[in-house]
Amino acid sequence: MKNYIKADEWNIIEEGFDPHLNKISESIFSLGNGRMGQRANFEETYSGETLLGNYVAGVYYPDKTRVGWWKNGYPEYFAKVLNAANWIGIEVKIDHELLDLAKAEVKDFKRVLNMHEGYLERSFTAVLANGKSVAVKSTRFCSIANDEVGAIRYSITPLNFDAEIGLMPFIDGDVKNQDSNYDEKFWDKVSDEIIGNEAYLQLRTKKTAFEVCTGSTIEVYQGAENLNLKFEPVYRDKFVGLSTMVTAKANTEITIIKLAANLSSENHPKESLLQETKAVIANAAAKGFDTLLQEQAAAWAHKWEESDIVIEGDVSAQQAIRFNIYQLFQTYTGKDDRLNIGPKGFTGEKYGGSTYWDTEAYCVPFYLATAPQEVSKNLLIYRHKQLGKAIENAAKLGFKDGAALYPMVTMNGEECHNEWEITFEEIHRNGAIAFAIFNYIRYTGDEDYLIQYGLEVLIGIARFWKQRVNWSNDKQQYVMLGVTGPNEYENNVNNNWYTNILATWCMKYATEAAEIVKTKANAEYDSLLKSLNFKDQEFADWADIIAKMYYPADAEQGIFLQQDGYLDKEQVLVKDLPASERPINQKWSWDRILRSCFIKQADVLQGLYFFEEDYDLETLRRNFDFYEPRTVHESSLSPCVHSILAAKLNDEARAYEFYLRTARLDLDDYNNDTEDGLHITSMAGTWMSVVEGFAGMRVRDGKLQFNPFLPGKWKSFAFTIGFRGATLKVNITEHGINIKNNNDVDLEIGIKGQIYKLAGNAEIGVSNPELV
Structure with missing residues (x-):
């Protein structure tokens, strides 16, 4: 664990520059607005270790996958959100020496993420090799008031010299993803243009042919005076820059205002992309930096009014929960039903920026309660729009007649994950999508969603489960073979309890949803079933499976078994593992992990969280007390479920303990992986731990219900x-x-x-x- 972020209720503060922490800080201080985002890279040159990252939502590339062996059903690519043109760059030369914090002596470094108003501020003093010393202060943000606009105010003050300072604000599209499978660059140039103090670069992705136009306009001030400088255009491969010289005077501040825009062909016609980018830039320039910043603060004030959690008596906890909420809203605003939430958001490249089941299981509850109803509805519509692809995905694996298998990893609805134990077997993701529909309707009361979208999805999912089970003559019950549950430290198991219970629940809910639609909108119901070639016999088939499904259990201990044979494993508890052997995913062979009883993340407990009203407290307690000591929580998605269930069981100490594992996961680099990007989807779990855990909020019979307790360290x-x-x-x-x-x-x-x-x-x- 790291502990270098200063505690503050509304700000994330780093004091002092440590190059070894830089990539971690680049993640923590990331900016975004739902349409674009960027890591906290420096504006000036930095030759030290860094992960450059500027991302535009919805723009991706099907990077050719790397596997040593191929199987039928494998996708040919892994889709990933691309590192796009770097719009923040400002090259600074002082007497022809580059300002580079990797080579300068850095003093008084401070970085502050102002979460209340939504901007990043950085300041430092640098002493260059030539002895010249400068003070720098930068402020930047990605506007949520206009989500195609970013803005920078970058100020340089010479401290001990008068000299020429060379400035070159630039846009650099000659970039690649650090996780490019074959070191390939994914962008081609469409056009570039420099006019006066404006620069534009339009790029096109290879294969997918998305186009993004990035533009900027520059003004330079000395003190309060606009210098109205002339800029020398600089053209390179996929690079445009505006070069100029300023005669600097000691202790007189030079300020560069750089207003930028990223426009995508997802939202604008390609042929007019450049002109529309120019229009956005002109509008931003007419407002100016200060007005744009005021609009940003007002927009964030509105978001906080809807979503803030206030903790009295624990500044560290207060900072953490606001950081989690802030990053969730930077990642997804719900304006566009074509967009979704990647596990790293706009903060890194791991997981490709793609959609996982995390959205439905963890993020939907957060947005249901903290944003307008359309926001969570758009997350569901995203999946409805990809139903056709889900049916294609199932067909590739041999399923028929409209059975739908939603992908584990996707950008456009097509599966792009190719580890067999996940692609083919971690099919519980289907159930999470159905549960999100149920959860949305339970919370909002919007049963019309079933008529317009939901029932069609639920039928496709139920059809999949019907074909995925098989009858066991030995057990005289239905079974489900060869699956992987949420606990990915168990692969290719039979009768994973969580997956089996989800399958039958999905068929039951699809049946109930059909009855609701039939009652409310009979004509639409008949039309839909006709279009799906649906026969009433399917309801009977589902009912038979529901009645005769096998669920592994141990009667002696009164627990549900994670899967058949789980008790054959050597039963060792996490507390008995030497610290030197953890995390096991870094210290053990995969073979050893698979043979162990250790659980990566909540599995049986995930099912008990979803369906807790179906079980009495003693059943919950027996299963919690059995599985919690065997769970290593090596998934960021795990502790929040344990926290909520512990609160349900009035185990306040463990509820708070598990909450602490999630709340500052990234701020303290708990798992030594923050440099790869933040754990955006688990941040929603942190919110759930407070609202569903400590406050005990549930929806039952259309009513909000609370069963609260106050953590001992908090006043309120x-x-x-x-x-x-x-x-x-x-x-x-x-x-x-x-x-x-x-x-x-x-x-x-x-x-x-x-x-x-x-x-x-x-x-x-x-x-x-x-x-x-």
Whole structure:
């Protein structure tokens, strides 16, 4: 664990420059606005270790996969969001010597991510080899008010000299992904243009033919005076720069304002991309940096009003939860149903920026409660739009008649992951997508979604499960063979309990959803079933499987077995593992991991989290007490589920312990992998740990219900959620819970099992001796 980020309620602060921490900080201080994002690379030259990263949402490349052996059904590529043109670059030369923090003596370095207003600020003093000393301060942001715009204010103050300073703001498209499988570069130049103080570079991706135009406009000031400089155009391969010289005076600040734009052919016609980029640049220039920054602050103020969690008494915890919320909103804003959430967002290249099941299992609950309903709805529509591809994916593996298998990893709906134990066997992802539909409707009450989109998806998924199980003559039950559950430290197992329970639940829910649609919209129902060539016999087939599915269990211990034969493994507890052998995914062979009883992430417990209302507390407790000591939590998605279940079981100490594993995972580089990018989807799990765990929030029978406790180190915590037209402010202290309704919508609220009426624009307070 690292511990170099300073505690602060609203800011992420790094003081002092350590090159060994630079890639970690590049991840932590990343910026984004849902449409584009970038790592916290320096504007000036940096020849030290760095991971350059500028990303444009929805623009990807099918990088040829690298496998030593091939199998039927393998995809030919791994799709990845591309490192796009570097728009932040500003080359600085002082008496012909490059400003490069890898070569200069760096003093008073400070980096601050202002989460309240949404910008990154950096300052330092650098002493160059020629003895000249400069103070630099930069401020930049990716606008969420105009998500195609980025802005930089970069100031240089000579401290001990008068001299010529060479400046060259540039756009560099000669980039590649660090994770390029064959060191290939993915962009070709379409056009470049420099006019006065403006520069434009339009690039096209190989194979996929996406086009992105990046533009910038530059102004340079000395003190308060606009120098109105003339720039020398610089053209290189996929590179445009604006070069100029400024006569610098000691202790007089020189400021470069660089306003930039990234426009994609996903949102604009290719033939007009350049002209529309120019229009965006002109609009940004007319507003100016200060106005753009004010708009940014106002937009973020609105987001915080909808989503903030306030923790009193623990600054470190306060900083962490706001950081997680901030990064989630930088990654996804819900404006475009073609976009989704990659596990690293815009902060790194690992996992390719592609969509995983993380979105449905972890991110949907966050956006349901903290953003307008359309945001989470668009996450579901994303999957509906890719239903055809899901049916194609299933067909490649031999499934028929409209069976749908959603991909484990995707950009466009087509599977692009080629590890056999995941591509072919980690099919539980199908269930997470169905559960997200259920979760959305449970939370919003929007059953019309089933009519428009949901039922069609649910039928495709149920058809897959029907074909994926088989009848066992030996057991006289249906079984499911050769699968991998969420615990990826078990491959190719039979009867994974979580997968089996999801399969039957999906068929049951598809049946219930069909009845809802039939009742509400009979004509649409008949039309859909006709188009799907659906026969009522399918309902009967599903019902038979639901009634006769086999679920592995151990009657003596009263637990569900993770899979057949799990108890054949040597039962060793995590506490008995030497610290020198952890993490096991870095210290053990894969063979040894697969033969062990250790669990990468919640598996049986993931199912109990989804369907907890179907089980009594003692069943939850027995399974939790058995599986938790065997779980190594080497997935960032694991601790939050344990935290929520521990809270449900009134095990407050362990609930808080598991919360701490998630809250500062990236800020403290808990797993020594933050340099690869942040764990965006597990950040949603951190929010879940507070709201579903400590506050005990659930939706039951169309009503919000709370069963709260106050962590011992906190004086209070409060959060804002939206629910069915109401915005609720929930405050939990040692004395009880207070809920304020800020809209004129009347609600019924459950607190500790008792229902209370909460009128519009009113509030209720319930004392709870257990919280004292």
